[in-house]
Amino acid sequence: MTDQNGVFMGMDLLCQVNSHAHRTEEMDVERLLVRRGQPFSLALQCHTTLPPKHKLAIILHLGKEGEVVVKVLDARAGRDKWWFRQQGAQSEVLLTIHSPADAPVGLYSVTVLLLSPDGHILEKTTPETFYLLFNPWCKADSVYLPDEELLEEYILNENGLLYQGSWDQISSLPWNFGQFEQDVVDICFEILDNSPAALTNPEMDTANRADPVYVSRTITAMVNANDDLGVVSGRWDGKYDDGVPPTRWTGSVPILRRWSEAGAQRVRYGQCWVFSGVACTVLRCLGIPTRPVTNYSSAHDTDGNLNVDYLYDEQLESVSEGRKDMIWNYHCWVESWMDREDLPKGYDGWQALDPTPQERSDGVYCCGPCPVKAVRDGDVGMKYDAAFVFSEVNADLVTWIVHPDGQRSQVSLNQNTVGQNISTKSVYGDYREDITKHYKYPEGSVKEREVYEKAGRQVTQPNGAPGQLELKIKHAQAILGTDFDVIVEVHNVGGEDTPAQLTVTSNAVTYNSLHRGECHRKTASLTVPAQKAHKEVLRLRYDHYGACVSEHNLIRVTALLQVSGQPEVVLQEVNIQLSMPQLHVKVVGDAVVSRKLIAHISFTNPLPITLRGGVFTVEGAGLTAAREIQAPDDIGPGQEVKVKLSFKPTRAGLRKLMVDFDADRIRDVKGIATLIVRNK
Secondary structure (H helix, E strand, O other): OOOOOOOEEEEEOOHHHHHHHOOOOOOOOOOEEEEOOOOEEEEEEEOOOOOOOOEEEEEEEEOOOOOEEEEEEOOOOOOOOOEEEEEEEOOEEEEEEEOOOOOOOEEEEEEEEEEOOOOOEEEEOOOEEEEEEOOOOOOOOOOOOOOHHHHHHHOOOOEEEEEEEEOOEEEEEEEEOOOOOOOHHHHHHHHHHOOHHHHHOHHHHHHHOOOHHHHHHHHHHHHEOOOOOOOEEEOOOOOOOOOOOHHHOOEOHHHHHHHHHOOOOOEEEEOHHHHHHHHHHHHHHHOOOEEEEEEEEEEEOOOOOOEEEEEEEOOOOEOOOOOOOEEEEEEEEEEEEEOOOOOOOOOOEEEEEOOOOOOEEOOEEOOOOEEHHHHHOOOOOOOOOHHHHHHHHHOEEEEEEEOOOOOEEEEEEEOOOOOEEEEEEOOOOOOEEEOHHHHOOOOOOHHHHHHHHHOOOOOOOOOOOOOOEEEEEEEOOOEOOOOEEEEEEEEEOOOOOEEEEEEEEEEEEOOOOOEEEEEEEEEEEEEEOOOOEEEEEEEEOHHHHOOOOOOOOEEEEEEEEEEOOOOOEEEEEEEEEOEOOOOEEEEEOOOEOOOOEEEEEEEEOOOOOOEOOOEEEEEEOOOEEEEEEEOOOOEOOOOEEEEEEEEOOOOOEEEEEEEEEEOOOOOOEEEEEEEEEEOO
């Protein structure tokens, strides 16, 4: 509403100056994005100088419908108030606006008013919009993190690693978080606007967005699509024909864009690392320091007894079906850094947040924020969901044989299996940092026992004395597409020769312990001489496992030893991660913003069968939006396929191009190229 005869000409949001000062220039320099608790400036352009005794006033509106109105005071005010100061400069007025460090985050509109000496509104500017984000650089903000190197990683890094595999064979998956890519910030607030709380009581939801505890808990509920208009639909049964297989994604941005473009329709499909990757993108974008975390041998203990029970019959067939207790090979969640003013002193810092839909919390599929310190110290009553996270890293694995008469006998108790090698990417480079000590005291330590008792846990005792037969399972490096040997060793530590029956099975399983089919089974009657060992070799051929292996490329070998004529039973189990080939990615050309580059991508089929329906997916923050390239033909055994792709980088800096290859019988083959992009 600027008037040709009035004073105001317009308003310059000084986007470049402000975004540089607020570390948001990677997001956008065409729009205003600022962080709370830190001043920002606007230039009011005028036809003439302000008339004497006239005053300026600033009004903010917040919320989808502008339902929250904030008057910005015209004199220096306390930390909890918005205020501004003005400085005339010929035909402009520089307005410096100070926001409180606990202001709600969101999309604000700002209007400048010209008031007459008696307070009447004479003129006002056209409303302009800006985003206000959390500010981990500001001491007074509850997400303040006083370490520049950590902020460089946990707020500003758009690339990262998600850890997968198994505790003894850890692998890393490059992931494109892309939190500063075009329109991602709009989608993050769209996610908050679609939460049940925002839809039922928008005014209260808007006010609550001052609190990172509230915002992060809302995001963990909204990243999964189980209860609401959430982003990703989870699926673990291998049937992904009506969507995208979880292993195909290489980053969060295509998922977020697909959700938004479809009008808040769930995106099919994700599994735990996808949920954690998307949550990490959203939380970093909003300004909450966040890192992805992987827990190996992660317990899903549904009945809360801190035991995960595995049941087998005497033929080694699993009879655990229908029971939800299970151990996942690995499980990914995120940690976010914040103060916990809602809890007693001492629980600030890293908070575990798990967006994978596992169990309901307050009636909704979400988990956290849970203080990591509460997990380590066994304070299982702390908000939110400390008992569930405690069991994920501390449950015992108890294995039972169920006899034909329904009676059970406990054959193994493992107190050290669950919660191993808890991992995140180091802030100092692309390697793993072990953070297990933040979640639990050393196994077997006095402190660990005290924590168990504090958590109300009964320390389970193994059955009786150890027997005279012991089992070990060994295997060489197993590569997908090849045949390999598994060696089962039976050691007789007693003084007498001992007859026994040995059953060995191999099953294709998913990373979260769902069975996809038996690959091979072998039984043998043997007598093990005193103080000697017997070796049984199980040859696993691609013919055995190729047709039923899951997209996670995992084989579980289980060995059961029954001593003849005695109740003694010994059981041992090992998960074998089949190692994958890699894609070769080479980028040719000078890496300069807006200049064309060509990526050459090649893949050699490692399997003894022909691959059909091959597709390459390529994306990279600051390099290119996600694109798919179909393989030109079927790919025979040992055959190489080559494709190329041209793209123009959009932003300078260290950039990573992520590539995935999927076909009918092989999935999740990854490749990466790192390049330094310069400005023109």
